[in-house]
Amino acid sequence: MKYSYAINVVVPIPIDGFFTYSLSKSEFFKIKIGSRVIVSFGKKKYYTAVVFEKHENFDIDYELKEVSYLIDEPPCITNEQIIFINWLSDYYLSPIGIVLDAALPRSFLIKSESVLKKVICDKSYKNEDYDYEILQLFENNEEILVNELVKIFGFKVLKRISALIAQEILELNEEIYTKYKEKTIINYSLNQSVDLSKISLRSDNQNKVLNYLNENINSSFSRIHIQDVLGVSVSVLENLVKRNILLKNRVPVKRIYNSTEISRNELVLSDSQKDALNGIKKSFLANNVVNLLGITSSGKTEIYVNLIKEEIVKGNSALLMVPEIALTTQLSLRLSSYFPSNLIVYHSSISPNMRHELWSDMVNDNKPKVILGARSSVFLPFRNLGIIIIDEEHENSYKQNEPMPRYNARDSAIFLSKILKTKCLLGSATPSIETYYNSISKKYGFVELNKRYGNFKEPKIALIESPKLDNESFLSLSLRKEIKICLENNHQIILFRNRRGFSTFLKCKACSNVNYCPNCDVCLTYHISENLEKCHYCSFSRVKQIRCSSCNLPSMELNGVGTQTIENELEKFFPKVKSQRLDYDTTRSKKKLKKILQDFSINKFQILIGTQMVSKGLDFSDVGLVGVIESDFLLNYPDFRSHEKYFQLIKQVSGRAGRSISDSKVLIQTNYPNHHVHNRIIDGNTKGFYQYQIDQRRDFNYPPFTRLAKVILKSKNINLLKLASNWFSKALRNNMKSEILGPEFPVVSKIKNNHIMNILIKMEVESLRKEKIRLFKLSKKINKYPQFKSVKLSVDIDPYN
Template sequence: MIPTPPPMGILQVALDVPIDSLFDYLDGGFDVAVGQRVVVPFGRRRQIGIVVGKSAVSEVPSAKLKAIETAFVDEPPLDPDTFALLRFCADYYQYPLGQALLASLPGRLRQTEPAVSRKQYAFRLSAVGLAADIEQLPRRKLIQRKLYAALLEHGVLHESALPEISASWRGAMQGLQESGWVEADEVLAGLSASVSAAVPPPPLNEDQTAALQRMQASEGFKAWLLHGITGSGKTEVYMQWLQQMLADNDGQALVLVPEINLTPQLEARFRSRLPHLPMVALHSNLGEAERLQNWRLAQSGIARIVVGTRLSVFTPLPRLRLVIVDEEHDGSYKQQDSMRYHARDVAMVRAQRAKVPIVLGSATPSLETWHNAQTGKYGLLTLQNRAVAKSQLPRIGCIDTNRVELQDGLSPALIEALRQRLERKEQSLLFINRRGYSPVLLCNACHWIASCTRCSSRLVVHLRQSRLRCHHCGHEQKIVRQCPSCGNADLHPTGHGTQRLEETLARLFPMARIQRVDRDSTRRKEALADILQAVHADEIDILVGTQMLAKGHDFPNLTLVGVVDTDSALFSPDFRAAERLFAQLMQVSGRAGRADKPGEVLIQTTFPEHNLFNALRKHDYVAYADSQLQERQLAQFPPYAFLALLRAEANQYSLVQDFLNDALVLARQLSEHVLTYDPVRPQMEKLKGMERAYLLMQGESRLQIQQLLRQLVPQLRAHPLASKLRWTVDVDPLEF
């Protein structure tokens, strides 16, 4: 008699599809845990999914249920805490759970093939090696003797640490293994261990000591704002807090940074100070294999410190003890497509759920964070002095461009200041937030301007490549030689970009070593690191850069910052534009005079008496933030109100208009507490060939917004036009 196979269970599987529902599958005889990856048939394709639940019954008839094809049962499942965090985010940000879950995983785990990690080795002395003596090794075997001494001192050495001893360590190690002195264990790759001694910590000043003591005195969940002027030593406070919190050889820490170019720099500082704590980085510049390995090291608990950009906030950390969000005000923490989460806010939720402390660090906190600190929701820690004793805040001055004649965009005062720095062999930074040669190509005869055919924007002149490029959609074309409107051949690049500024400086200072730093000049993977190294080696005299250089970098010999063009942000329709400009200028100003040489900042503007510049000159963030909060309160903008945007785009504006008008009627019917405004078009009315508009919803509380969205979004998904256009919900939007 043939034995009857046990009945199959039903699995609820989340898939990476834009449908906010789970899919039922038979378990196929696999012993699958909740949180594990499975491969399932979906239509004509095979897809990776994550099991989110089990059930004995299904609404789908059993005859129509398909079985999973594969289950990766040898992999650890997604832990319940990470699972719950992603479920919360999918609900709060109105995004399908399956897409949220799969997007949080490394790319290799989103494929249907097994995700295999490469291996490295850790070496240790065997019983024979421990009983031996270094004098038994011939003196000519210098590398073997060094390896043996290092193994005696450290016990275990990771493969990644051995190049510090010798570049030809492999042959010497093989000889020690063949003699039976050394044994090797396979380990996960990714950890960059070091055999170097830890760099001793510098003494803390009074402000740093007080901040650290207050953080240490708190238990469980506590949110702190570490508000310190640029150069005040916030990173040193982070490191000493990390060292003390993880001193008992237990626990993990999550350190978030806003941008990729800051990750290696911060990681290097942490490694030099905390070499005994295994550390990994997670960001989009890593290869897929390396990202998977680092993610698994974090998931296993082996990696004690994870330094990463916004997606790292979802990394499984089974022994999480503390969270740090550096430069918390930075807009890079906000995801601008897919699930539009804000990593700072998600980190706050994660810390609260894990009952661990979190510190938000910034010289210019976001107004929402500053408001929370002022109302007592967050603890406020203030660093009022620079960490280097002789370092002083730079002197900030404004150059009134109404009263001077500019020479290719540069005022005489700024040119003279640059000349003085060159004579003193000091470094300068010119900041301009426009890459390319010139913002526009203009016809003086008929005033035609080269515009993008796919966006409501102008094409930027890139003279060296003889191209016109759109920095929004990527469209590019050759530079036209005559006006397509009137035939005039006298076309002029108008305005200044980084390339044109670099050319101007080369003409004014032919002996100066000038380096442009923007997205075009740093396309190569290691390009930015090489440039920064050259700056520290005093091989560059003048830096010309965009916001890539505005924050986080410490150049001891840089004493002058010149800001070339800022005024457009002063009159933006976006109510956050002034806040962003102040933060950006404060950050870039902080690059000057960070060591014992005095720094100076010169800002070219046509509005030198504007309140923003008055606050900058005094380095008075508090006064400026308080004045901005008063304006926000009068206008009922965040943090005194809560917003959600319904964005829509299509090839035809009529589709967008009809969809948003229907959404407007629905929203007003569903909630009398949330104020829903008429649909409007953004500044960039057309982007990548798509006509755009949005609907703004404003409530007095998050709960009001969420209650409306939970009713509105399902009805919009069922709307007849929903499949004919793209639409997204942006909760707590940063850009309009």
């Protein structure tokens, strides 16, 4: 069939490829690449789709549906974003619909909802008790979303709904809803139709309001503004409204750009910072990507600010990416003092409505912006982007593991900089092995900053032996002595333990049985504040068990160390000292996180106990001691990156000490004082560590000398999983030229009742594209076999876990 006008669209669902729809001539020339349309999908559903291609005189061998209607005339995504989304989908083997769904704010992706309406209005009607339970909900509601009923009754309710529809008691329709809600405030203005000469007011406050609004006759003001300026109560305003002297209206307001100017002295760079800044600029003349290796507390942020300022002066925007949402809290306070009217903070935890407005503002406004964002900020619709800065580029948090798309935001940002023809700066005190190798092999520009800002010395790092006896405190005597000295010198302390909770696990003294999660292959972690054993993988929890589930004796005892345990031990040894935890449990809300960081920065408490969150770029001026407690497990973890991760973690957490004071210390409690990674940390031989790791990876054929793909297979039936995994690994060996490892069970081999097996593929860089195409085709075949229908298969390109 031939169509005069057609478009290829991407629908935000987990299906590969474009979908083609026809449209009229006027619609065709009105719509642009990157605009949104509503399309029917399947029998009844309607989705928002984004136009990726336009065609005239289009031939196709089946009948096309028509576009239902146009949402945007101006596009909601740019041409560069379309190139980027296509690349990301292709490189990470993710359906393009899933990539689009990850990129756009949810409020842009309008879709239809299944809505039920009651046809029979007789309230006394009863079919069965369960039906009546559904029907009585309609007594106070004209319509109810099917999803709401599923939330109340579970998925089994769908059969009962079908029966009620068949009996013509309920009617099912598809209706389209928008999720974006405009923010409004109440404004007051003078009613200009009122003759003020005839108004007599006894209240001084009412007269103040009247005079102020009369002086600004054509303006309206918010309640907060009037209260701030005049110091009157709401009741004063409402009384004037009742007398029809004031008018009250709701007006839309932006959620963004509400900051006030903050005075700040100009940045004064040290000689080392100036040299590094000049080195970066010179390197950008020859390289698109530059790596800044700056030791902790060397002042990399000040260099970032200088580079951003230069772009703003040129009329360009800048993107500064950080690996954790937590880091945006502290860094936004610093950046807002330099860029009060330009700063945008963008990440997945801001409200959907705020994300909608930020995105729209970037699409419609060419004003230079400073975007501070986490992983998802790489998808924004940039205009005139002058530089991308990726801080702490080595962090695993830049890699998304679940859900799809499993992209690395650092690597994606580097590719985006090529599309936008802009500069890209990678910053870290401990760059990834891949980045370091690309730097010394001159693929990237390379600049080093080896002096701390203010000429403060790096902390002295020492290894101390972990306590051996069961009745000993896990806070060793040496560590407790240093804590005491540090407190006497009025300095603060950070204690790092990469496990939250009170105890890592509960173990039976009599039979050595350990309490495991019933859904996952992991121990339950005890949380003393709630007296609960919790699984950190599936959220299963239960009250602490006293009796052993195996021998039934009341002999369960606590084992291991969590952040809550450290908190309890500190109370025992230092009862008058205030401490606070910084982990997932204590920072579930943005406000709690911000309060903990602010309180520590102004010395409201002396000891901060934390997980990896305390190692990532936080800047506190008065930390004199960092203690690392029981992190040896990383040295022995079965991952080719484990030594790299341990080195980075220790160096980063050490960098929180002595940022504005001299003679700071870092104590590492370990059972492996002679380990070669510890030797490199103690003697400060960073280059030696990196060269050793590079040599090891070259010898064993790991990145950066190859590219990895991990195939993850899951099933509730372990025997079926083994069968499918062996079949697929054989298919890979028969069809690919790459080295295939596995299948093997991972360290955690069951999550949420799904058993897991992994297959690792080492692909040569030169044949990467061809091998990924073969892998992609094979991954689509497994579910075509009836016996493997229930097996879930996914592919992770460049995996980090």
